[in-house]
Amino acid sequence: MGIVVTLLTPSSIRTLQRKLYRKAKQEPAYRFYALYDKISRKDILSHALRLVRANRGSPGIDGISSDAIESGIGVDTFLRELARDLKDKTYQAQPVRRVMIPKADGTQRPLGIPTLRDRVAQMAVKLVIEPIFEAGFCPNSYGFRPSKSAHDAVDDIANALWAGYTQVIDADLSKYFDSIPHAKLLAVVSERIVDGGILHLIKQWLKAPVIGEDGNGVRKTVGGVKGRRRGTPQGGVISPLLANCYLHILDRIWQRRDLKGKLSAHLARYADDFVVMCRKDVEEPLNVVRHVLERLGLSLNETKTHIVDATQAGFNFLGFSIRINRGMRTGKPYPHVCPAAKSLRKIKARLTELTGRELTPIPLDKIVRNVNRSLKGWVIYFHYRNSSQGLEKVKTHAEQRLRTHLRKRHKVKDRGIGEGRFPSADLYRRYGLCKVPTTEGWKSAHVLR
Numbered sequence: 001m002g003i004v005v006t007l008l009t010p011s012s013i014r015t016l017q018r019k020l021y022r023k024a025k026q027e028p029a030y031r032f033y034a035l036y037d038k039i040s041r042k043d044i045l046s047h048a049l050r051l052v053r054a055n056r057g058s059p060g061i062d063g064i065s066s067d068a069i070e071s072g073i074g075v076d077t078f079l080r081e082l083a084r085d086l087k088d089k090t091y092q093a094q095p096v097r098r099v100m101i102p103k104a105d106g107t108q109r110p111l112g113i114p115t116l117r118d119r120v121a122q123m124a125v126k127l128v129i130e131p132i133f134e135a136g137f138c139p140n141s142y143g144f145r146p147s148k149s150a151h152d153a154v155d156d157i158a159n160a161l162w163a164g165y166t167q168v169i170d171a172d173l174s175k176y177f178d179s180i181p182h183a184k185l186l187a188v189v190s191e192r193i194v195d196g197g198i199l200h201l202i203k204q205w206l207k208a209p210v211i212g213e214d215g216n217g218v219r220k221t222v223g224g225v226k227g228r229r230r231g232t233p234q235g236g237v238i239s240p241l242l243a244n245c246y247l248h249i250l251d252r253i254w255q256r257r258d259l260k261g262k263l264s265a266h267l268a269r270y271a272d273d274f275v276v277m278c279r280k281d282v283e284e285p286l287n288v289v290r291h292v293l294e295r296l297g298l299s300l301n302e303t304k305t306h307i308v309d310a311t312q313a314g315f316n317f318l319g320f321s322i323r324i325n326r327g328m329r330t331g332k333p334y335p336h337v338c339p340a341a342k343s344l345r346k347i348k349a350r351l352t353e354l355t356g357r358e359l360t361p362i363p364l365d366k367i368v369r370n371v372n373r374s375l376k377g378w379v380i381y382f383h384y385r386n387s388s389q390g391l392e393k394v395k396t397h398a399e400q401r402l403r404t405h406l407r408k409r410h411k412v413k414d415r416g417i418g419e420g421r422f423p424s425a426d427l428y429r430r431y432g433l434c435k436v437p438t439t440e441g442w443k444s445a446h447v448l449r
Contacts, residue, residue: 007050009127012043017131024135024192031190032132036197039124040086045079048123052116052237060115061097061211069116082117086124089197093118093204096233098212110178112210112233122237125201130241132192137244138251143271144240150318151384153270157277157317158335158385160266161310161324165277169286170315172304173293176272177234177243181297182206185232185246202242206232230297243271250274250292259288270318282307310335319343319382339382339390347378348397355405364431367405371398372434379436388440395436399424402433 009017016038023030038044053066069078085091094115100108114122134146142153173179185206186199193199207228232239247269254260254267265285266277276285286307293299308315311333314323320343325336354370375398383391407418427433 007047007054010043010047013047013127017127020128021131021135024132028136031192031194032129033194035128035193035195037087038128039121039198040083042079042083044124044127045083045120048120048127049075049079051123052119057116057119057235058099058113059097060113060118061095062115064116066116078117079120082120086121089200091121091201091204093121093201093208095209095211096236098210100212110212110234112235112239114205114208114233114236118205118208119237121201122205125198126238126241129193129198133241133245133248136192137248138255140254140267141244141248141251141269143269143273144244150270150381153268154318154320154322154337154384156268157275157322158337160268160277161322161335163266164279165264165266166310166324167278167280167282168308168310168315169276169278169282169289170306170308170317171274171276171289172301173272174299174301176298177239178231179298180230180232180243180246182229182231184297185242188245188249189242202238205236205238208233240271246296247272247274249296250289253288253292259285263288273318275315275317316340316342320384337385338387343382344390344393347374347394350374351394351398351401355401357405357408360405360409364406364409368402368432371402372432375434375436379434383437386440388438391436392438395438398433398436399427402427402431406431 020032024032049066059065059068064072069075073081082091094117096112096114096118099111099113101111103109130146137145140156142148142150142156182203186203189202190199210233232242251267251269260266263285264279265282268275268277276282276289278285290300306315310322311324314321314336316322319340320337321340322335322337324333326333351371351374354374355367359367375394378394379391403418403422406422407413407415410421412418412421428435
């Protein structure tokens with residue numbers, strides 16, 4: 001998990017967002033029709049560019065980065081031309097670059113990277129329409145929302161375990177971002193927004209050609225175009241909001257029909273990751289989930305969807321392992337939340353990669369800086385609740401890897417001599433390694449300085 005960069009929203013944009021939110025909150029049936037002119041405002045496009053740059057994304061299919069814009073046509077010209085195309089409605093979405101991200105199980109996950117120009121336009125639209133949807137989203141939805149976090153979702157699950165909801169449906173959606181039906185998604189968006197200009201932009205982004213590379217590095221179209229009827233690029237700025245809008249239907253059904261009360265089943269969702277926690281029978285809640293998803297044109301991955309008794313076994317959610325444990329002293333049950341084994345393997349593999357033997361020609365301060373960056377991001381996220389054992393393992397691994405790297409760098413073959421020459425105290429004091437805290441995280445994330 002990386003460090004999230006936050007930028008203050010200009011007061012002019014906050015004022016607009018508050019007005020839209022209040023209107024949407026006060027009139028749940030109101031449909032907004034005069035929004036398109038807002039997205040080409042100079043303050044909105046300028047802030048959208050700052051947010052996109054802060055995300056440090058890779059260039060799209062055109063290879064143009066924010067640095068290239070600064071050294072080329074300049075930021076002012078870039079924003080002025082984008083604003084002109086939006087105002088004149090001559091804006092056309094460019095193809096999306098697909099890259100394949102390796103997963104721990106050996107498979108690959110497709111990531112769609114729009115061009116910088118398209119990401120700025122998407123961010124501008126997001127700044128305008130997000131408050132409208134936020135006003136209607138349910139409290140059990142935590143993913144990619146302002147003032148909500150993964151830790152909030154984990155706390156909600158822990159609180160539900162405290163309350164006796166220990167029979168857990170650990171759900172997994174089959175290729176959610178690739179499966180969202182465009183027509184049904186646009187119908188959901190149109191429940192609140194009927195501005196034709198905004199809807200046309202969203203449709204363009206959904207239909208944009210997706211360009212990938214074959215085994216020989218030759219580019220070819222692998223998705224998108226007008227005939228495409230499903231999916232939103234996982235990597236597009238606006239995709240998480242659209243994904244939330246679509247699964248909001250599941251949240252809304254759960255809330256309006258009081259399924260938590262009627263079925264004794266609590267739903268907690270973070271984007272397309274969700275669990276249903278039951279006090280009693282799991283069959284009826286699971287059937288409801290299947291039925292709603294079927295109506296949405298989605299499906300559960302049955303091989304990865306599990307029923308777990310949290311008093312007997314743990315389940316993974318957002319990188320954490322969660323279960324009911326009993327206190328060693330009191331014997332009383334409590335929700336135990338710690339970094340999952342997969343999360344530990346991932347950070348250890350990353351630290352090993354950053355301290356490999358082949359990196360000895362690279363300046364040592366750069367090696368340590370890269371190690372510290374990965375450690376800080378991981379600890380900020382995982383130093384939470386019952387994390388001490390996991391943190392201790394990461395701390396030990398970081399020390400061992402840096403010490404091994406120093407041995408290779410200084411040609412010290414004997415491990416025992418290396419222990420004496422590079423003691424743990426020196427790794428921190430002399431070489432600047434970030435020290436991983438090993439106390440319990442409890443209810444607040446820890447930020448390394």
